[in-house]
Amino acid sequence: MPVRPRPALKPRKTPRQARSTATVDAIFEAFVQVLRSHGPRRLTTTRVAERAGVSVGTMYQYFPNKQALLRAVIERYLGEVADAVEEACRGHMGRPVAVASDALVSAYVLAKTKDVETSRALYLAAAEVEVTELVNATFARLHEATVRLLSSTPDARFEPVEEVAFFVISAVTGATRVAVETKSDRDALDQFRLGMAAMCRAFLRDAAIVRAGPAD
Amino acid sequence: MPVRPRPALKPRKTPRQARSTATVDAIFEAFVQVLRSHGPRRLTTTRVAERAGVSVGTMYQYFPNKQALLRAVIERYLGEVADAVEEACRGHMGRPVAVASDALVSAYVLAKTKDVETSRALYLAAAEVEVTELVNATFARLHEATVRLLSSTPDARFEPVEEVAFFVISAVTGATRVAVETKSDRDALDQFRLGMAAMCRAFLRDAAIVRAGPAD
Amino acid sequence: MPVRPRPALKPRKTPRQARSTATVDAIFEAFVQVLRSHGPRRLTTTRVAERAGVSVGTMYQYFPNKQALLRAVIERYLGEVADAVEEACRGHMGRPVAVASDALVSAYVLAKTKDVETSRALYLAAAEVEVTELVNATFARLHEATVRLLSSTPDARFEPVEEVAFFVISAVTGATRVAVETKSDRDALDQFRLGMAAMCRAFLRDAAIVRAGPAD
């Protein structure tokens, strides 16, 4: 499995930045809206372009084909999520397990939950085969960050840390998916976040090999 | 067959049971195979019929349209999974939390893991809007069974059970999805099952309000 | 609109073959007509299907794509031409150069000239890259047949036959193309045929190394 993010799918051209950024944003936004309102099978290039307020031709100037558009949308979205998690991990290296775990879970859930509707829509799009590698690569990023984080905790050691990290990430990403597809209101989602954090904390406490304290 | 009434999509006819059962089975099997080999977008009615060894016309005798076929396949599959979980729950009512939890998790993971390729394929098909309700209904069945199970444990009480159950089911189903999409070999999946069980056990131990023992 | 002729109350003699043959013929005919009336660039699958009286879908059941259709049309046409020439060659092995030459030229020109409009149209289609190999292969067949024919003449020998044959075939096919694109009426074309025969006769007489007669 490829581990690192694919740089791929640049827009075909890079015209005046301002305009093109706006256009690309509009297309991304339209993509999500159409996905939401019509479902993945009725997500057509024409509909996206129309919704974005540009012609198909224009859209094809930015994305060489539908697949590329799909990948670009997913890539940006997953990239943001992974960025948020990585930053949280970097910011909590060396902290106690419970703190680090909470930070990790919170970062992920918040990122996914910031705009539930979008997250929900993109889960559907992520089922397409041409995007599997992107999903896997993102999972790998999350996994790696978690491994690093868990390796840095002063109060516990995990063995094998890769496996423990896999459980944490699987459970968090998987459960969050269910939550996003199930709940819409802020409160419920916040509550989910706290609950999920508790679950991971519990699991990690259990899985930990307690590190000998310096004293005694 | 699932316990609860199926709301929709009966075959149009019910002739000689033996033959029609065989045909429907062949179609279901073909559906999954085509899904696996061609992906959800190239899953066409013609291809499924061809693979199943019947004509499209015949297939339309059993399923009024492609959507109905999709729903029937997903329904049967999810039904089996939910059946397995419900049975496990029924079989472990009144047992200690740890035992009950392990049984629940194992039942689910085993059901999903019995035929990984099929499970993996159907995750893709389940992204279609027309099966969302089915997925939700199944989730509800799992949730309900879990609530019942957790309410029956003699050694612990959960408050609110619904929420605790939600976490367990979310984590288990979500993480299993990740595992199914990530791992293929039996050993890894068995190991995943044990790990997941451990995670839930830990969470439930933590979440439990210890019940007063009979003595005192 | 469906093409199907009402079979009336006759014994169904012609099951599948008849219908598909008729359809393929109709498509070929339509192809040529559209080519004639719209030119190669406006030769679209839709237009051909429409003209043939079938739906695009039906056309795609017979030909997997436009290219395949193009090749099939050209292949059938060039095949007939090459067949005619080969037969003429076979039928004149061992005859004197002048006779053999005339037979060869006549056979080719007649084949190309039988239906000038079609020949003219197909010259346009033959410019497409995906058909070059077919054209070359046909040229090779003609060349080979000519080589055999010229090698069999009792009254002359050619050295190297391959080259002499190349000139004959190049001139005949090339000039015929010009004639077909230039003239339409039977008389002019017949006259062209005779003139071309004369030209080749003259060339071959000149190129020949006279064979020693048996006597004297």
Place this chain on the structure above:
Amino acid sequence: MPVRPRPALKPRKTPRQARSTATVDAIFEAFVQVLRSHGPRRLTTTRVAERAGVSVGTMYQYFPNKQALLRAVIERYLGEVADAVEEACRGHMGRPVAVASDALVSAYVLAKTKDVETSRALYLAAAEVEVTELVNATFARLHEATVRLLSSTPDARFEPVEEVAFFVISAVTGATRVAVETKSDRDALDQFRLGMAAMCRAFLRDAAIVRAGPAD
């Protein structure tokens, strides 16, 4: 520049001659290159402009549409060929048939053969309906020049000279096309030229009505 008036498609503007000539040349060159590398169907205005190093907009300043560009390219090319042949004819008026014939054939074949790749490419482009008239007009120029040449030979007379000329031109142009599409290396093409000259000489010797010599 050709002798006879060009009927169509002047550039829209005629500004600083130097620059526009250079631009037009670049466009023509690009046209041929794109034709060669992408084939006639993928010969797009954008690609040509890009290859020529100008913007599409600029190209449309010189040629009102793609068709006009196509015609201009073909016109220039065919014009050069016809010019070469006409000049050869003018230069050999009154010479003996064999000499005149050789000059004619050589001039044509050399012109077509000077840059085989270009000639080959342009044969493809010439299949478009909108250049038929150009091709015919060029053929007419060649035919006329040949008629004049054959009418000037002191040692032979042809009857009807138009028809004889038609055969010669048809065979030469047609066979040359085959040669250009078949052979690439200089030697083979030179050999073809000599062979073709021989063929025409033979034909004309045969077709000639010998002119009474001055004596007797």
Place this chain on the structure above:
DNA sequence: GATGAATGAGGCTTCATTCAT
């Protein structure tokens, strides 16, 4: 019943041409 050829709407993509900058 069973069959599968036929249908045609609709999806993706290209490219000649225009026009605001």
Place this chain on the structure above:
DNA sequence: CATGAATGAAGCCTCATTCAT
């Protein structure tokens, strides 16, 4: 004037569904 982004008609092809045999 030159530029090249934007346009959208039109091309190719797929596939769910029907219906005559």
